Amino acid sequence: NAGVMQNPRHLVRRRGQEARLRCSPMKGHSHVYWYRQLPEEGLKFMVYLQKENIIDESGMPKERFSAEFPKEGPSILRIQQVVRGDSAAYFCASSPPHPNEKLFFGSGTQLSVL
């Protein structure tokens, strides 16, 4: 049973470009979470999704950031018109439907904005 898969592992973008980060949850998991970790800082919750629904996006910046988890395919975190401050490690986690089940995290995508 493969773990949570994130790709790419490293992503380099120039200011103003778009970044698309992909997350494939573990088999049987219908809940996906995205977190951001800025250099030398802690993990910050961004968004919580179930299949085709955004449940909690209280941690998402209001502009330029969007997330989806379609019926088929991976979850996508999209950052439009990236700025240097978006440089961070972005982690995805997945869990089964029960609210107290543990989260399984991927290895993250390191986004660097030049």
Added chain:
Amino acid sequence: DAKTTQPNSMESNEEEPVHLPCNHSTISGTDYIHWYRQLPSQGPEYVIHGLTSNVNNRMASLAIAEDRKSSTLILHRATLRDAAVYYCILRDYNAGGTSYGKLTFGQGTILTVHP
């Protein structure tokens, strides 16, 4: 989510037990106590969780105070691979709200293990 307080850092020697404390004086009756750790350049990893009773698994033990206002993660024999940031997190399992799913990470405790 209720807040937790952990020491910024702790040190241990290899092969010795490690006790990582966590205070959560405002814990509610529906909060589970979760522990995760993050090794360098990796995503967080689940360690253990509990509600009221002490818990054991292959990675660690969790000792929960009788009033649930504090807990201690116990690594019985630290290894160099246990060097990580350890996070104590309260997770509300009240399924009625939309926030029950997410984990809110604090600063955690940086554990250094010396050979």
